[in-house]
Structures are given as structure tokens and as C-alpha cells.
Amino acid sequence: MLSDPTDSWVPVALSQDLPAGTVMPARIPAGSIALWRSQSGKVSASADRCPHRGMRLSHGFVRGEALSCIYHGWSYSQSGNCLRIPAHPDLTPPDTIRVVTHVVDEADGVVWVTQGEPAAKPPALEGAVPLRSLTFRAGRRAIETATGAKAAVDGLLWQAPDVPAIRLLIGLEQNGETLVHVLLSPGMSLSDRIAAARAVEDLRRAAEDIEAKGARS
Missing domain, CATH: 2.102.10.10 (Rieske [2Fe-2S] iron-sulphur domain)
Known part of the structure; x- marks a missing residue:
């Protein structure tokens, strides 16, 4: 959030x-x-x-x-x-x-x-191309731990193995779930897009495992 x-x-x-x-x-x-x-x-x-x-x-x-x-x-x-x-x-x-x-x-x-009167426009995303949105059953901290990176207002840059950099926009966290918007670098090939989609699914599972282990500890 x-x-x-x-x-x-x-x-x-x-x-x-x-x-x-x-x-x-x-x-x-x-x-x-x-x-x-x-x-x-x-x-x-x-x-x-x-x-x-x-x-x-x-x-x-x-x-x-x-x-x-x-x-x-x-x-x-x-x-x-x-x-x-x-x-x-x-x-x-x-x-x-x-x-x-x-x-x-x-x-x-x-x-x-x-919900208020913003002092500036939303952050620029450097030409990133939206891929999809998905819900993680994990909080922001678990997502950051799974990626090894910190989220900022303009998102979290994550480098998955063998995939060009992926930008994750971390949305609102509620009841243990977080909406994440996935954006890719411009000009990515279809095979790279498919690989990125699979990598994000793997990331979701990793973040949810981290969240579950934290809840049990």
C-alpha cells in the first residue's frame, strides 16, 4: 500500500x-x-x-x-x-x-x-508495457523478500532468471492479499512475454510460501 x-x-x-x-x-x-x-x-x-x-x-x-x-x-x-x-x-x-x-x-x-488532491501526476513508468494483474496471497514485505528488491511509488524492478527486467506495481494490501500489476520492458518478444508470465507465477508461489512461513513462526 x-x-x-x-x-x-x-x-x-x-x-x-x-x-x-x-x-x-x-x-x-x-x-x-x-x-x-x-x-x-x-x-x-x-x-x-x-x-x-x-x-x-x-x-x-x-x-x-x-x-x-x-x-x-x-x-x-x-x-x-x-x-x-x-x-x-x-x-x-x-x-x-x-x-x-x-x-x-x-x-x-x-x-x-x-482519494485526495495529489500534488503531482502519477509516476512515469519509462514506457513499460502492461502484461497482467494478479493477486498475491502475501503482503508487500513477503513480495519484497521474494524479489530481493524494495518497492517504490513507481514500482519494484525485478530481474528474474533469463528474463528481461520486470516492473511490479504493488497495489493495495488487504486481508493478507496484495494486488500486483506486471509490466514489461518495451519490445519484448512473445517468448520473453511467456517466460515473464511464468516467472511471475513462480514469484507469487515463492512470496506466498514466505508469507505462510511467517504466519506460522
Whole structure:
């Protein structure tokens, strides 16, 4: 987890995993969010709770430039205000009906969210190419121990055997699990990408073994 929960960027997803017109759950230090991309391609982050009945908005659906709750269809804009209440089609929803939203930035194929007002843009990733995201049943310390490297805001550079350097973006840790985004050097061949994917799977097992041994000790 990033050190300052109030204004630090958290890498919550890879761009490739959030196509236009879709919504997915994600987490920041403030809690669960509904991460969604409008039909025009704009990414937004809304608190994962509909003000009406508390249903998770990440279970909802995207239509056009709005996010709708799956329960009663209340729709919200990218800025969080309620746009439509299907049961009352002629009603203009009051400004008091809204969901909390968070600042989003998308760069280098990574979606970043912060719950405060950041002093700077997300870290530059030097042209790194996203490969995939995966969940480790291990904390940040176990991941650092398994790689022999320290994580920074712009990730952790790990040199696996016979594979070009891999950048790991360490996301939020919760309940003993950590979301990790894997990025590769530009121009890697298909065989190198396959080798990198296998190496990261091996790394996950190693980190989880370290975590398990620490829990038993």
C-alpha cells in the first residue's frame, strides 16, 4: 500500500482490463470503489455504494456516460450527481443525491486513483508495457523478500532468471492479499512475454510460501 492514504496514487487496474462501457470493483485506502469507463472512454471512480439502497455500484452497468445501479437503476454522472431515477422519470434529482468520486489518472496503460488532491501526476513508468494483474496471497514485505528488491511509488524492478527486467506495481494490501500489476520492458518478444508470465507465477508461489512461513513462526 502506498504510504500516504490521503493524496497518494494507488494503481488500481490496467487499462486493458477496463473496456469502454464496463465497470469493475477496485479498492483504495478509503474503501471499495466502482471503477468504470464510459462509452466515450473516460475513466471514473465512484464510491461503491448507491445512496438509494446501498447496493454496490460495481455490480451495476454503464450506459453512455453514466453509471447505473443494478437494483433500481438510479444513474450517476462522472462527477457523482444523480441523473435519473427510473421510478420517477419526470423528476429532476436534487443535487443532494450523489456518490463520492475520486480523482483518476490513466497513463502508460495503468489506471491510478487517489482519494485526495495529489500534488503531482502519477509516476512515469519509462514506457513499460502492461502484461497482467494478479493477486498475491502475501503482503508487500513477503513480495519484497521474494524479489530481493524494495518497492517504490513507481514500482519494484525485478530481474528474474533469463528474463528481461520486470516492473511490479504493488497495489493495495488487504486481508493478507496484495494486488500486483506486471509490466514489461518495451519490445519484448512473445517468448520473453511467456517466460515473464511464468516467472511471475513462480514469484507469487515463492512470496506466498514466505508469507505462510511467517504466519506460522
